[in-house]
Amino acid sequence: MKNVGLWFKKAAHTYNSTSLILRILIGLIVGVLLALLVPGWSFIGEFGTLFVGALKGAAPILVFVLVASSLAQNSSKLDKRFGMIIWLYMLTTFLAAVLAVFTSEAFPQTIALPEAVTDAAAPQGLMEVFHTLLNNIVSNPVASVAEGNYIGILFYAVLFGFAMKKVGNETTKKFMSDTADAVSMIVRWIINLAPFGVMGLIFTTVSTSGMAIFADYGKLLLLLVGTMLLMALVINPIVIYSYLHVNPYPLIFRCLKESGIPAFFTRSSAANIPVNMELCKNLGLDEDFYSVSIPLGSTINMDGAAITITIMTLAACNTMGIHVSIPAAILLSVMSALGACGASGVAGGSLLLIPMACSLFGIPQEVAMQVVGVGFIIGVVQDSVETALNSAGDVEFTAVAEYYSWIKRGKPLPAFLRGKNKSEIEHVAKMKPQTTLIKPQRPKAES
Secondary structure (H helix, E strand, O other): OHHHHHHHHHHHHHHHHOOHHHHHHHHHHHHHHHHHHOOOOHHHHHHHHHHHHHHHHHHHHHHHHHHHHHHHOOOOOOOHHHHHHHHHHHHHHHHHHHHHHHHHHHOOOOOOOOHHHHOOOOOOOHHHHHHHHHHHHOOOHHHHHHHOOHHHHHHHHHHHHHHHHHHOOHHHHHHHHHHHHHHHHHHHHHHHOHHHHHHHHHHHHHHHHOOOHHHHHHHHHHHHHHHHHHHHHHHHHHHHHHHHOOOOHHHHHHHHHHHHHHHHHHOOOOOOHHHHHHHHHHOOOOHHHHHHHHHHHHHHOOHHHHHHHHHHHHHHHHHOOOOOOHHHHHHHHHHHHHHHOOOOOOOOHHHHHHHHHHHHHOOOHHHHHHHHHHHHHHHHHHHHHHHHHHHHHHHHHHHHHHHHHHHHHOOOOOHHHOOOOHHHHHHHHHOOOOOOOOOOOOOOOOO
16 A cells, blocks of 8 residues: 555656646647547546536636736836836737737638537627627626626726725735635646646547547647747837837847747746846846836736637637627737736636637637637647747847837947947957047246
8 A cells, every 4th residue: 555655656746747748748649549549438538528627617716816916916116117118018918919810810710619519609790799798797796707707707806906906905915916826826736637638628529520620720720829920020029129220130039049948848937037037137137127027027918828819719709600890809809918917827827818708709608618628739839839929028028118218318229239240249348448648738828
């Protein structure tokens, strides 16, 4: 018996110490193999059902406590740089959602879901969307949490957060922060079991639909990654150039290399904060500024999350035959941008907010959670690219806010942004400053 306990402890340690990406990949492969070899073992699919059910239960509470706790916390007095950094974070997150709408329209995608579910009724016009939105906003808050009404959850979380900021003391706010951390930990425990959930989900999908399903997943993944690359290499450089009026790509590539690559493998903007702080130091930024803006960015700078939420929601709409008008798409972009700010702190957190966006169009929670399950299947790549985009953007826009203040004060930008190469910089650094001594002239004697 003791040997069994030791073996179980060792197995659990090995499991937890292995990268989540690798574990999900193994679960994916095992699920496919089992579906091909023993398609009749339907009990394997129960792992996927349990995983989706656990997420379905925890996600509404997570959204409420994260948003309410974030708004309840005190904000310190900030100078103009902080106002600018918040503007840049929110602007680019919104632009990311808008970009996702355009790429989704250009390359529309659908998701394989059970036919019985795809027949569910859903609103078709903008007025019906607004009607659903308004009704969901004012629904009972307890019922909203119980039924997964994310519009109502978000509305009451915002009200509760602002109210608590006004009347709560530091102890109360600390309790709310601890509660948010505790719920986030519960969700992390659930996500730690994602390999088994993915195994069950992919088993059910392959055993019923065959291997052709991977072609659809591949197209969806390609759209997600392609949109994120467009954001990183086209939209972000345009935003940076509009403020600094210099070639933005030296800053872009440096941030992608020194921040994006580590974030790709850690899959956590929060875990990448020390890397970003060191990069900011090397860029010559003010420590008092970046020590606040970088942690802030890991929370609200969520370009990749906004893209994921928007594309996956529109794919669900296409699957159910819902036409999304331009005004409705703009409304979705705003909601995706705001919802993405609550996606931090949890691996795959953006996927948990897909039901919130889906509820805008009256898509049932059962359908939305199946979309989340598909997200975890492709999340091996999607979540890594998303985190790399988010983390690199934290440094990029911190640098923009800082360098913009330099321009206003007449201070020159760093040499690498002014087009000087390395040898030129080293040559200038080695040159000794020359001083010209002017001998004072004696006044001429008066005649």
